[in-house]
Amino acid sequence: xxxxxxxxxxxxxxxxxxxxxxxxxxxxxxxxxxxxxxxxxxxxxxxxxxxxxxxxxxxxxxxxxxxxxxxxxxxxxxxxxxxxxxxxxxxxxxxxxxxxxxxxxxxxxxxxxxxxxxxxxxxxxxxxxxxxxxxxxxxxxxxxxxxxxxxxxxxxxxxxxxxxxxxxxxxxxxxxxxxxxxxxxxxxxxxxxxxxxxxxxxxxxxxxxxxxxxxxxxxxxxxxxxxxxxxxxxxxxxxxxxxxxxxxxxxxxxxxxxxxxxxxxxxxxxxxxxxxxxxxxxxxxxxxxxxxxxxxxxxxxxxxxxxxxxxxxxxxxxxxxxxxxxxxxxxxxxxxxxxxxxxxxxxxxxxxxxxxxxxxxxxxxxxxxxxxxxxxxxxxxxxxxxxxxxxxxxxxxxxxxxxxxxxxxxxxxxxxxxxxxxxxxxxxxxxxxxxxxxxxxxxxxxxxxxxxxxxxxxxxxxxxxxxxxxxxxxxxxxxxxxxxxxxxxxxxxxxxxxxxxxxxxxxxxxxxxxxxxxxxxxxxxxxxxxxxxxxxxxxxxxxxxxxxxxxxxxxxxxxx
Numbered sequence: 001x002x003x004x005x006x007x008x009x010x011x012x013x014x015x016x017x018x019x020x021x022x023x024x025x026x027x028x029x030x031x032x033x034x035x036x037x038x039x040x041x042x043x044x045x046x047x048x049x050x051x052x053x054x055x056x057x058x059x060x061x062x063x064x065x066x067x068x069x070x071x072x073x074x075x076x077x078x079x080x081x082x083x084x085x086x087x088x089x090x091x092x093x094x095x096x097x098x099x100x101x102x103x104x105x106x107x108x109x110x111x112x113x114x115x116x117x118x119x120x121x122x123x124x125x126x127x128x129x130x131x132x133x134x135x136x137x138x139x140x141x142x143x144x145x146x147x148x149x150x151x152x153x154x155x156x157x158x159x160x161x162x163x164x165x166x167x168x169x170x171x172x173x174x175x176x177x178x179x180x181x182x183x184x185x186x187x188x189x190x191x192x193x194x195x196x197x198x199x200x201x202x203x204x205x206x207x208x209x210x211x212x213x214x215x216x217x218x219x220x221x222x223x224x225x226x227x228x229x230x231x232x233x234x235x236x237x238x239x240x241x242x243x244x245x246x247x248x249x250x251x252x253x254x255x256x257x258x259x260x261x262x263x264x265x266x267x268x269x270x271x272x273x274x275x276x277x278x279x280x281x282x283x284x285x286x287x288x289x290x291x292x293x294x295x296x297x298x299x300x301x302x303x304x305x306x307x308x309x310x311x312x313x314x315x316x317x318x319x320x321x322x323x324x325x326x327x328x329x330x331x332x333x334x335x336x337x338x339x340x341x342x343x344x345x346x347x348x349x350x351x352x353x354x355x356x357x358x359x360x361x362x363x364x365x366x367x368x369x370x371x372x373x374x375x376x377x378x379x380x381x382x383x384x385x386x387x388x389x390x391x392x393x394x395x396x397x398x399x400x401x402x403x404x405x406x407x408x409x410x411x412x413x414x415x416x417x418x419x420x421x422x423x424x425x426x427x428x429x430x431x432x433x434x435x436x437x438x439x440x441x442x443x444x445x446x447x448x449x450x451x452x453x454x455x456x457x458x459x460x461x462x463x464x465x466x467x468x469x470x471x472x473x474x475x476x477x478x479x480x481x482x483x484x485x486x487x488x489x490x491x492x493x494x495x496x497x498x499x500x501x502x503x504x505x506x507x508x509x510x511x512x513x514x515x516x517x518x519x520x521x522x523x524x525x526x527x528x529x530x531x532x533x534x535x536x537x538x539x540x541x542x543x544x545x546x547x548x549x550x551x552x553x554x555x556x557x558x559x560x
Contacts, residue, residue, distance in 0.1 A: 047129070048108045054123055055115065056546035058351045060553040062265050062309035064560075070201045071238055075263065075311070076555050077198040078240050082261035082314035084191045085242060088184055089259045089315035093249055094118035095141050104130070115320070115550055122320025123457060123547050138251035138409075140258075143167040147175065149252070161405070163257040164221040164244055180244060181221050188218045195242075206233035214242060227329035231338040239264040239308065239343070241326065246316055247412065254409045260315035262326070267346055270307030277387065278304050278339070280435070284426055285391055289501040294512040297393045299339060305383065307344045312553050321457045321464075321548045324349045327386035327419070332394040332402055342386040344379065351549055352453070353378050359545040361449045364536060366483065366490040369445050376438065377446035380427055388422035389415070396514035406514025413527065414519050417466035418507045424500050445491050448480055455529065456537060456547045469526040471533065473503050487536055 064072060090097040094117060104110045112129065116122050119130040126136040137145050143152070144167060152160065152167070155175045159165050165177040181188055195215035202208035210233050213226035223243060233239075241264070244257035281299040288295045317323040326343040329335065353375050361373045393403065400406040407414060427443050430436045436443075451471050457464030474480060477499035480489050510518050529537070 048106070048112050051121060051124075051129060052108060052112055052115075053544065054541075054547040055550045056355050056548075058348070058355075058549045058551055059557060060311060060313075060347070060551045061557060062311050062347060064265065064558065066268075067237065067265070068203060070203055072560065074198045074201045074238060075558070076560055077194050077201075078238075078242075078261075078263045079312050079555060081191045081194045081198075081240075081242060082263055082312050084187050084194075085259040085261040086314040086318070088187060088244075089249075089319070090117055091184075092141050092256075092258050093316075093319065117319045140249050140251065140256075141166075142250050142256040143252060144169050144175070151175065152253075161253075161255050162221075163247065163255060164223075166256075179221055181219055191242075192216070192218050198240075202238075204233070204236040204238075207236040207238065209233075211240070214240075218243060223329075224331055224334060227331050227334045228338060230329065231334065231341060234304070237266050237268070239266060239306075241328065241343070245328065245330065247330075249316060251409055254404070254407075254412050257330075258316040260317040261312070262310055262314075262317060262323075262343075262345075263312035264308040264310055264343065264345075267307040267309060270344075270346060271305070274305035274307060274344070274383065276435070277384075277430070278342075280426075280430065281339070281387070281390055284429055287429060288391060288422075288504065288508065289425075290505045290508040290512075293397050294393060294508045295391075296397075297336065297395070299335075299390045304339075305342045305344070305387065307346045309347045310345045311558055313551060318551070322348060322352075322551075324352060325382045325386045327389040332404070335390065335394060340390050342383065344383050344386070346379070348549070349379060349382060350375065355549070356546055357446075357449060357453055359543065360452050360540060363540060363543060363545065364452050364487070364489055365445065365449055366486075366488045369441075369490060372439070372442045372445035373449050374442055374446065377442040378450065380436065381423060381443060381447050381450055384423035384426045385419045386423075388419045388426055391422050391426075392418060392508050393512055397512045398514065400514035403511045403514060407511070407516055407519055410516060410519040410523060413465040413469075413523055414507060414510060417469055418504075418511065420466055420470060421500055421503050421507065425504055428497060428500070441491070441493055444493055444496050448474075448489060448491055448496075452537070452540070455533075456540070465523060465527045468529060469522060470503065472526045472528070472530070474499050477502065482532070487539065 064075075087097070094100065100119065101110060101113060104113055109130070112121075113119060118136070119128055119133040120126040120136040121129050128135065139145055139147065147167060152175070157175065157177050159177050159179075160167065160175075162177070164180045166180070166183055168176055168178050170176045192215040195211050195218070199208050199211035199215070202211060206229070210226060210229040213229045217223045217226040240261070242261040244259050246260070247254045247257050249258040250256040285295050285297075285299055313322060324345050326345070327340050328343075329340065357373070357378060361370050365373060395402055396406050403415075404411050424443070424447055427436060428440065431440050431443070451467050451474075455464055455467040455471060457467075474496065477495060478492055479496035479499040480491050482489050506522075509515075510522065
């Protein structure tokens with residue numbers, strides 16, 4: 001879709017866009033805004049159009065004909081819960097959404113604020129795009145903005161590291177914790193009631209149990225029972241990922257989980273095709289290119305792989321770059337006991353491949369290697385990224401606690417880097433065993449094209465930073481070469497496999513040692529975009545190739 005046409009659509013559309021409903025109060029509030037503020041908003045219009053042009057709109061639909069009448073009745077209820085999660089994430093990422101939107105008069109700027117859940121551009125390293133807005137705090141809204149790490153470390157609060165508490169100041173300025181279920185009491189009560197109502201409609205016993213337990217989890221911040229129930233749920237057609245889940249938004253420590261939701265319909269045919277791969281995890285763990293102590297843990301064997309059509313995104317997963325695959329739960333105890341579930345979001349994945357990956361390939365990959373890039377390889381590299389989260393170890397080998405705790409805010413980018421590189425490792429090993437069809441060259445070339453796609457998310461994204469590290473590491477080890485005359489890249493398949501094993505070992509050792517300083521050094525030295533790469537990325541922008549997608553979604557889009 002051309003940029004101009006897309007911008008016309010956003011300005012005239014009154015449907016849901018980017019996961020956020022237009023705030024009707026904000027459309028009429030603050031009519032007495034000063035002329036100075038209006039002038040500042042107008043001054044932002046031109047660059048906002050350029051920023052909006054990085055996104056292409058996708059209509060989020062799915063074939064619901066296979067659902068029962070009760071399942072169709074459930075979907076609007078789940079979407080209502082998702083909208084509540086959207087509101088909670090706004091608070092976590094920024095604060096008061098309505099007060100911010102009320103200050104923005106320009107329609108395009110308002111849309112961009114909604115896409116980013118705040119005044120910071122998530123695809124440009126969170127740089128401010130509204131006048132007078134300062135840099136995004138690493139604390140987000142999880143901690144007081146004036147709190148230092150030293151103050152946090154010396155504060156004696158037993159639940160300060162909990163994923164489900166806010167740090168706030170008491171009247172005297174002393175730090176206190178506020179549990180999520182207390183901070184969001186009214187919203188959570190409503191969400192839990194909707195989940196209980198949805199549970200009464202559930203015809204699948206596993207889904208009924210999960211929705212009931214998840215409702216209780218929202219009310220108590222005790223998520224493990226519902227996580228276990230979710231892992232036991234095998235025969236459901238509808239799925240609902242909901243709650244405070246990922247910790248990317250907390251740039252200070254990666255301790256605090258942010259709210260999000262996905263409403264999903266399982267693609268039964270594709271899911272059956274994927275079911276066999278989870279069984280290979282223990283075998284692949286043993287073969288990792290790393291000393292034995294870094295692979296001593298045995299992955300859970302109850303893991304499964306499924307493909308889904310997403311019909312609604314909300315909250316964290318809908319902010320900036322959109323998720324196309326999920327690996328959950330994040331609870332290390334559940335992972336070791338049950339494994340994880342890998343959810344491949346097939347319709348969103350296909351949209352990104354068609355609208356972003358193909359144009360990138362035709363611009364930056366050597367002409368004779370372009371036919372090697374295909375959707376099946378893109379699906380596989382994305383899927384095995386999620387599977388690979390289950391490889392390696394969750395606890396350090398030197399009594400530093402979990403890898404997550406030891407690496408703190410550096411952990412997310414390294415974990416995403418591990419999943420990327422071990423995903424390619426898994427594909428390579430399974431291909432050698434005859435378990436994956438096609439030419440291995442398809443997967444390697446598609447993997448390189450995927451780096452160009454993900455590196456555009458910027459250093460503010462854990463996925464973007466992980467891709468920068470991998471790109472630079474691969475370049476230094478000859479995994480690809482760049483033709484200076486054409487500005488295109490060619491994979492050296494033998495050297496890419498060697499670089500893959502070398503980087504896999506490096507990351508797994510850093511995680512196993514809980515080497516915070518080593519990870520920080522790797523990310524600071526390798527997690528940068530070189531001038532040459534930036535020039536190539538600029539060519540993608542000049543060609544108006546989108547960076548990511550935004551959604552037109554909701555019950556009306558689905559015909560419900």
